[in-house]
Amino acid sequence: MITAIHGLMAEFDNPTALVEAARAAREKGYRKLDAYSPFPIEELSGALGLHHNKLPLIVLAGGIMGGIAGYLLQYFITVIYYPINVGGRPLHSWPAYIVITFETTILFAALAAVLGLMGLCGLPMPYHPVFNVPRFAMASRNRFFLCIEAADPLFDAQGTAGFLRTLEPKEVSEVAE
Amino acid sequence: MADELQVADRPAEKIIAPGYTFASITDQIATVVLTSRTPVFWMAGFGLGLVLLLLFLLAAGVLLAKGTGIWGIRTPVMWGFAITNFVWWIGIGHAGTLISAILLLLNQRWRNSINRFAEAMTLFAVACAGMFPLLHLGRPWLFYWLMPYPNTMGIEPNFRSPLVWDVFAVSTYATVSLLFWYVGLMPDLATLRDRTKNRVARVLYAVGALGWRGSARHWSVYETATLLLAGIATPLVLSVHTVVSFDFTIGIVPGWHSTFFPPYFVAGAIYSGFAMVLALAIPLRSVYGLKGLITDKHLDNSAKVMLATGLIVAYAYILEAFTGWYSGNVYEHAVIVNRMTGPYAAQYWTLVGCNIVAPNFLWIRKLRTTPALLFVWSLIVLVGMWLERYVIIVSSLAQDNLVSSWRVFQGTRWDWATYAGTIGLFLFLFFLFIRLLPMISIFEVRTLLPEAKVESGEGRG
Numbered sequence: 001m002i003t004a005i006h007g008l009m010a011e012f013d014n015p016t017a018l019v020e021a022a023r024a025a026r027e028k029g030y031r032k033l034d035a036y037s038p039f040p041i042e043e044l045s046g047a048l049g050l051h052h053n054k055l056p057l058i059v060l061a062g063g064i065m066g067g068i069a070g071y072l073l074q075y076f077i078t079v080i081y082y083p084i085n086v087g088g089r090p091l092h093s094w095p096a097y098i099v100i101t102f103e104t105t106i107l108f109a110a111l112a113a114v115l116g117l118m119g120l121c122g123l124p125m126p127y128h129p130v131f132n133v134p135r136f137a138m139a140s141r142n143r144f145f146l147c148i149e150a151a152d153p154l155f156d157a158q159g160t161a162g163f164l165r166t167l168e169p170k171e172v173s174e175v176a177e
Numbered sequence: 178m179a180d181e182l183q184v185a186d187r188p189a190e191k192i193i194a195p196g197y198t199f200a201s202i203t204d205q206i207a208t209v210v211l212t213s214r215t216p217v218f219w220m221a222g223f224g225l226g227l228v229l230l231l232l233f234l235l236a237a238g239v240l241l242a243k244g245t246g247i248w249g250i251r252t253p254v255m256w257g258f259a260i261t262n263f264v265w266w267i268g269i270g271h272a273g274t275l276i277s278a279i280l281l282l283l284n285q286r287w288r289n290s291i292n293r294f295a296e297a298m299t300l301f302a303v304a305c306a307g308m309f310p311l312l313h314l315g316r317p318w319l320f321y322w323l324m325p326y327p328n329t330m331g332i333e334p335n336f337r338s339p340l341v342w343d344v345f346a347v348s349t350y351a352t353v354s355l356l357f358w359y360v361g362l363m364p365d366l367a368t369l370r371d372r373t374k375n376r377v378a379r380v381l382y383a384v385g386a387l388g389w390r391g392s393a394r395h396w397s398v399y400e401t402a403t404l405l406l407a408g409i410a411t412p413l414v415l416s417v418h419t420v421v422s423f424d425f426t427i428g429i430v431p432g433w434h435s436t437f438f439p440p441y442f443v444a445g446a447i448y449s450g451f452a453m454v455l456a457l458a459i460p461l462r463s464v465y466g467l468k469g470l471i472t473d474k475h476l477d478n479s480a481k482v483m484l485a486t487g488l489i490v491a492y493a494y495i496l497e498a499f500t501g502w503y504s505g506n507v508y509e510h511a512v513i514v515n516r517m518t519g520p521y522a523a524q525y526w527t528l529v530g531c532n533i534v535a536p537n538f539l540w541i542r543k544l545r546t547t548p549a550l551l552f553v554w555s556l557i558v559l560v561g562m563w564l565e566r567y568v569i570i571v572s573s574l575a576q577d578n579l580v581s582s583w584r585v586f587q588g589t590r591w592d593w594a595t596y597a598g599t600i601g602l603f604l605f606l607f608f609l610f611i612r613l614l615p616m617i618s619i620f621e622v623r624t625l626l627p628e629a630k631v632e633s634g635e636g637r638g
Binding site (some may be wrong): 014015016017019022026034035036037038039040041042043044045048055056058059061071074077080081082084093096097099101103104106107109111113114116117118120121123124125126127128130131136137138139140141142174 | 198199200203204214325331332333334335336337339341342345346351352353356357359360364367368371387388389390391392393394395396397398399400401402405406410412413418423445519527563620621623626629630631632
């Protein structure tokens with residue numbers, strides 16, 4: 001085969017086999033690999049050596065920004081831009097600002113969570129090579145896939161395919177680029 | 178660690194019926210959407226929704242042409258049906274967020290089968306709720322004046338008003354609920370994209386799924402995002418009805434000016450919300466043969482939540498009457514007496530029957546495990562909670578501090594038409610949802626299967 005390939009993909013029919021395969025591939029030295037499953041599997045993160053993601057920090061930043069923005073908005077309008085004197089009461093009426101400050105904190109944090117999720121996952125992604133494997137449609141039903149990418153320094157079409165077969169998959173297929 | 182896992186996993190085995198596999202769960206839920214055959218039940222429900230929706234459009238059209246005078250609102254009862262319905266709908270929405278956020282944080286895995294349609298219920302209930310303050314504005318086309326923006330009039334909203342707080346609270350709630358719901362839908366949209374045979378549907382589901390492919394890297398971020406969103410939505414859901422109750426408590430109208438309104442409103446919201454969850458789940462699971470996924474256990478648990486929150490609501494009524502007497506305030510006292518014996522006595526005692534007496538029957542296991550009876554009970558609760566808001570709003574306003582301004586409120590046929598119309602809007606949206614999107618979260622139900630657990634004694638890397 002001369003055409004460029006994205007990698008090799010092994011198919012499993014249960015999560016335990018996938019986690020064991022991912023662990024074995026890591027132990028073999030493969031680093032550019034990804035696993036695909038129809039539901040989140042906690043153990044996979046460990047098996048693939050995934051680091052903690054930065055999402056909590058993004059959400060924290062979003063929340064803080066939202067809180068500051070909400071408070072300043074109210075401060076600016078009630079004290080500077082459109083002050084209303086109600087019987088000499090202080091213009092900077094912070095207790096009345098609490099509710100909206102809270103709401104904008106939540107709003108910005110939630111937006112940061114969703115946009116952060118999209119950003120960290122690189123979504124929306126209209127095209128990805130794994131979809132070239134016809135059986136990959138089962139990854140959203142009841143099949144579990146491990147893909148070793150061609151970009152991995154240890155990757156060679158023959159050897160990697162042989163290694164994947166030792167993991168007793170249902171099938172090993174080439175992923176066209 | 179091992180013990181902790183066992184505790185969390187044991188009930189999971191009983192949550193859904195035995196015999197399911199990853200494939201059969203996927204196929205059963207996806208088929209409801211992907212089949213070309215539409216059940217008669219759906220046609221009937223959607224048809225009813227559509228008819229009532231047309232009634233809503235008519236009522237709103239007449240309102241725009243003639244003004245809010247077509248409703249029964251006259252001084253001093255200027256809030257009437259509009260705010261009653263607003264509070265009722267917003268409250269119903271609360272159960273969806275409670276199920277999706279609070280029960281997720283509490284690791285209550287039974288929520289996995291009911292969270293999706295409960296969240297959809299939240300969204301549509303908030304949409305219905307939003308209609309009332311908008312139409313009640315009198316000039317709904319100027320709704321954007323509620324938002325602070327630089328304008329040539331040189332005026333801005335009053336941030337010291339609870340009504341402006343409410344605008345922020347409800348719009349934030351609607352936005353966050355929509356985001357949470359959509360994030361939960363993404364993996365299931367990918368499933369539908371991979372399973373549908375219709376080209377147009379595939380393209381639409383693919384656009385919705387945003388290229389989701391179930392990558393482990395994505396799932397790990399996704400799980401963090403879900404947890405964080407749940408953590409964010411939890412204080413939000415408790416705050417929304419608190420802020421709604423501020424609309425009343427910050428004012429000095431007798432019967433409103435009270436510090437226990439926030440917890441009382443939040444409990445009432447969850448109470449009516451679970452009633453709506455049951456009223457939707459019981460027919461749906463029979464018609465679509467989903468009794469294996471939405472089991473009697475789910476109904477039982479929901480009924481227990483309803484019982485618990487119903488007792489809190491009952492406590493609030495008793496405390497309300499007690500406070501009226503104990504405060505020594507002649508106006509507070511008069512309001513309570515007027516509620517019990519005045520022009521709204523019938524509504525008051527019906528609500529006592531619906532919200533204090535009726536929920537106590539839920540102590541009986543037989544009732545909680547008989548879906549037909551539970552369905553009737555949930556309707557009783559929904560009626561009771563509507564009456565509660567009606568009595569709080571109307572009876573307090575109709576007989577306030579100044580006897581010479583008293584006036585008894587009566588809803589007009591346009592009041593009823595608008596109210597029935599939003600029920601139509603709700604049904605219309607909800608039936609579209611169950612036809613076009615998976616009503617049960619497929620990927621979360623997969624995790625309930627015993628096979629979903631990774632069997633290995635090795636430590637994590």
